[in-house]
Amino acid sequence: MFGYIRVFSMISLLFIIGCAYFIGVYYSHTATNNIRDMIAINSSSLGQGYVNAVWTKHHRTLVRLSRIPPQKWERYREFQRFRRDTVAYFAQMPVNEVRLYLRDGAFILSTNDAKQKTRKPLETDYPAFQQASNGKMGMDIRENVVFFNPQYQRVTGTLLSSFEPIMAHANDRMFDENNTNPVDTVMRIDYDITEPWQRSISLQYIAMFGIIAVFLLILGFLIFFSRRAEAIIAKQHELNLELTATAAAAESENRDKSMFLANISHELRTPLNAIIGFSEILGTELHDKLEMVHREYIRDINSSGKHLLSLINDILEFSKAEAGKLEVDLIELDATKMVKNSIRLMIPRADEAQVTLLEELPKQAFIIHSDAKKLKQVLLNLLSNSVKFTPQGGQVKVTAWNDQARNRAMFVISDTGIGIAPKDISKVMAPFGQVDSELSRRYDGTGLGLPLSKKLVELLGGSFTIESQVGVGTTITLDLPMRLERTNVRT
Ligand SMILES: Nc1ncnc2c1ncn2[C@@H]1O[C@H](COP(=O)(O)OP(=O)(O)O)[C@@H](O)[C@H]1O
Ligand SMILES: [Mg+2]
Numbered sequence: 001m002f003g004y005i006r007v008f009s010m011i012s013l014l015f016i017i018g019c020a021y022f023i024g025v026y027y028s029h030t031a032t033n034n035i036r037d038m039i040a041i042n043s044s045s046l047g048q049g050y051v052n053a054v055w056t057k058h059h060r061t062l063v064r065l066s067r068i069p070p071q072k073w074e075r076y077r078e079f080q081r082f083r084r085d086t087v088a089y090f091a092q093m094p095v096n097e098v099r100l101y102l103r104d105g106a107f108i109l110s111t112n113d114a115k116q117k118t119r120k121p122l123e124t125d126y127p128a129f130q131q132a133s134n135g136k137m138g139m140d141i142r143e144n145v146v147f148f149n150p151q152y153q154r155v156t157g158t159l160l161s162s163f164e165p166i167m168a169h170a171n172d173r174m175f176d177e178n179n180t181n182p183v184d185t186v187m188r189i190d191y192d193i194t195e196p197w198q199r200s201i202s203l204q205y206i207a208m209f210g211i212i213a214v215f216l217l218i219l220g221f222l223i224f225f226s227r228r229a230e231a232i233i234a235k236q237h238e239l240n241l242e243l244t245a246t247a248a249a250a251e252s253e254n255r256d257k258s259m260f261l262a263n264i265s266h267e268l269r270t271p272l273n274a275i276i277g278f279s280e281i282l283g284t285e286l287h288d289k290l291e292m293v294h295r296e297y298i299r300d301i302n303s304s305g306k307h308l309l310s311l312i313n314d315i316l317e318f319s320k321a322e323a324g325k326l327e328v329d330l331i332e333l334d335a336t337k338m339v340k341n342s343i344r345l346m347i348p349r350a351d352e353a354q355v356t357l358l359e360e361l362p363k364q365a366f367i368i369h370s371d372a373k374k375l376k377q378v379l380l381n382l383l384s385n386s387v388k389f390t391p392q393g394g395q396v397k398v399t400a401w402n403d404q405a406r407n408r409a410m411f412v413i414s415d416t417g418i419g420i421a422p423k424d425i426s427k428v429m430a431p432f433g434q435v436d437s438e439l440s441r442r443y444d445g446t447g448l449g450l451p452l453s454k455k456l457v458e459l460l461g462g463s464f465t466i467e468s469q470v471g472v473g474t475t476i477t478l479d480l481p482m483r484l485e486r487t488n489v490r491t
Helices: 002-065 070-075 077-091 113-118 127-133 194-285 292-322 335-353 372-388 422-429 449-459
Strands: 097-102 107-110 138-148 154-167 183-192 330-334 356-360 367-371 395-403 408-415 463-469 473-481
Touching (some): 002 077, 002 154, 002 183, 070 077, 070 107, 127 138, 127 154, 127 183, 154 194, 194 292, 292 449, 330 372, 335 356, 335 395, 372 408, 372 449, 372 473, 422 463, 449 463
Parallel strands (some): 356 395
Antiparallel strands (some): 097 107, 097 183, 138 154, 154 183, 330 367, 408 473
């Protein structure tokens, strides 16, 4: 994922360099165009002003002079006057030098005396000159050229030359030989644009490198933070692996313990069955031959054995559930019948405790697909608790119904017993948890019934909810699927 960020950054770096280059070029293009436009306006107004102020005044002289080659014009005073007026006119203008050429490229004059001396004709193959001699303004920019400034010093810089065509009226043209071209003279105005040119180039580079620098900065941050994120994630991953390993170890330890309990319980049951069986035989076969006190002992051995067996059975069952070793045996069973059976088994104890057993069951058959043995075990556990913890004259009631809308089988076991305080609920739901109050001390038990019941209900895909109020009673709700499919079973 962070590899992608790097690839992405590299691609965007290339992209940004391209963009920066484009922006720089575009910027310099715009700047150049701006300089050109401004100078074009300036030149044409300068040219126009010059024509009005100087050119028109001397035009007749010039037309006359045009019969002889310009090199010889110098001899004429009229020409010298014309040149003086020209130099004077441009002296105040923000130009470097102005030159005049005939349309064919022959040099007439320059405002710069140093240049005057060379009298070098212009290279007429300048496209800009050609353009001007054909009546359209032309322009030419040269970088790093050597030229004379108005103080006659040689300088190196950027020179912009604009070539302005000067036109005359049709009847006083200097070139009138059946020619339709109205251009008389080409005026070349040189501007020293070294500074603005340099500035525009610097700005171009600043823009380009500025964009790249900002991007690199952002990229740097991105890479920095992505590296940090990567490090954090790697660390967390490591931590997760450690946690997973610890959890797996704990789970396996827990499983090992449960396995051990399951094994030991199993081993305990065999001798216990012998104790119970033989004490029973002793009790019946030797009944007449034994003294009263010995008969009592044997009955005690038998009942203690039975108690221990039920305890071990519970432990075994619970350990198996913990170890994920319990298996469900799914059949179609009649839930109504099962509730009735369980209640019937509870009658002797209820009678003894003087507790009334009630039932509220659906009239029609109530068939569910579940594990009959486990469900019955849960019902008996809960019923025996209710009977055990309900004082004389109380009631224990089982309600069952088919919640067709949710496709669930509902069982509610409620009593009017001693109840459980809210703070004790988690305790009684934990293995071996019993509430040791004045009221409940009288009752014996192992404290495995509730947690085991909850485990079994969950194994059958259901939920186990307990609600209780001290002195009012306890209600346990089992919410089970109507049809438990094997794939749903959690083992
Ligand atoms: N119906 C109930 N009314 C009041 N207290 C109850 C009820 N059912 C269970 N308890 C409390 O929860 C404890 C744990 O119950 P259980 O796990 O079945 O173990 P046991 O019945 O062996 O004590 C009981 O000792 C009792 O304090
Ligand atoms: Mg119990």
